[in-house]
Amino acid sequence: MLGTTITLAFRAINRHKLRSFLTTLGIIIGVAAVVTMVTLGNGATAAVREQISSLGANVLQLRPGQGFGRGGGGPRPPDFKERDLTAIENQLTGVRAVAPVVQSSGTAIYEGNNWSTTVYGTTSAYSEVQQWKVADGRLFLPDEEEAGKSVCIIGNTVRTNLFQGTEPVGKRMRIKGVSCQVVGVLATRGQGGFGDQDDVVVMPIKFVQRRFTGDRDISQIMVAVDDAYDTSTVQSSLEELMRERRKVKAGDQDNFNVFDTKQISDTLTGTTTILTQIVGAVAAISLLVGGIGIMNIMLVSVTERTREIGIRLAIGAVAREVLLQFLVEAIVLSCLGGLIGLFLALIATAAIAPLMQVPFLFDIKVNFIAFVFSAAIGVVFGYFPARRAAALNPIDALRHE
């Protein structure tokens, strides 16, 4: 009986290609839409998380003044000096690396191309603090840092706009009117929460101080906290040390501030969680919409087939044979549609993910849930109307228009 029924089911599918296609299409779209959406959503979430981690874990930013600006009225709070840097390195426990930063903006020129960018004056320790990697070339040598030589490491955006395909390492370019040699290119970091992180030129701090800022001040100190230590404890010690060094009286407001990147990271993680939830909600809605599409075509198809059920019953088919046939048809079409949907989603996500600059993350759970849900709707809504039709008196089923 099962063999016969399966034969009949495949015959019916084959014979009604359009109807079978439409039924399958509902499931294909349902599954493909959901899987694509969730996979891309997860990719986007992962991309945001990746950028958060690119901020550098457990890094304290020490700046003069309060907040990001230099503070309100009154005298300008003084910048830091090199001895502050040395003090932090020597007197603070739980510090992994300390890097000074001086910023300046200017135009870089190479063979008639020019590009406006930001110059960071720092030391090799910066790469450790910010987890920046050099993709091509090298970091600064100790003697280049010590002497403040005219060498630079450029970000990928600068490379693209200035060198346009030619190999930059070893070339000499001009930055703010000064000639400098490119020794390295930074690994791509992409768009971060703070603009294009690849649009930078990094140079030894001593060179930037001498040629661009004209003093030996340090505008910002980055402190990487050792993983074994608690960031907030190190932050308090750092604040205490700086109050002492900058002679801030007890009860007076600090003339500097320490900013924990973990705070940004926590904020962004919260945002990411919301993003994930939105993606989930959208997916649930599309699954529901897809499901309604499947129900629709299944119900129409069964109504159309009531007369056929009547014929089969009249010539001696037992109700459960007719039902089994419909069940097999529904299972075959639903599963086929589900598999095609998964396949299309795979192609779509693999194609769209690079365009969106998000990683392609194959999530077996999402694929499984979308498949099972759609296939179940297909089977249930293919089966139950058929059961109603098979319960009819064959005469009534035959008369059905």
Next chain:
Amino acid sequence: MSIADPIISMRGVTKVYGQGPTAFQALKGIDIDIAQGDFVAVMGPSGSGKSTTMNILGCLDVPSGGEFLFKGRHVETLDRDQRALLRRRYLGFVFQGFNLLSRTTALENVELPLLYRGEDKKTRYDMGMAALDKVGLKDWWDHTPAELSGGQQQRVAIARAIVTHPDVLLADEPTGNLDSERSVEIMELLTDLNRNSGITVLMVTHEPDMAAFARTIVHFKDGLVERVEQKVAA
């Protein structure tokens, strides 16, 4: 009418549709005996209960009251599946509207009852082609209903009804959708099957010309058998 050893026997069969004040009594107590090998035409105006009777005779419907014996079995006590198996084994149906499966070849339509009987592919093909041969459509076996004329479709339906070598062939206005020339062809085919294959034929019709082919004519009126005409065998 009373016949010794009838294949079909109805005693006081009633059928009521609906319930309460809207209930409609379609059959008010039918007594019929049909002998094996007879050719019976059931006639009567619309609403006289002839179609209801045919549905009960075809084991498609159950009587509300009375007894219905088919080959000595009390059909009124059987459930849906048991009646389906009875149809599969002993009955063939021909409908006014042909009721062939669309997009399905003549042969596959004819083979369908054999599929439900679990016959193998070879047997299905042989029996299916033999049945199509009997109705003169052997060369049309691979045509779908859409490619066949009304008369041809009805002959495919007859081939489907007789492919299992049933004891009884039930035809509900088999010529209702056909012109008179095709109708006569169909009636000649039914007469031939009745005479040469020994199939008992029960046919509902309201055309006296068609009923004339039968040996016994049962006239229905208002849910009762009005009279039974027996033609003297020629």
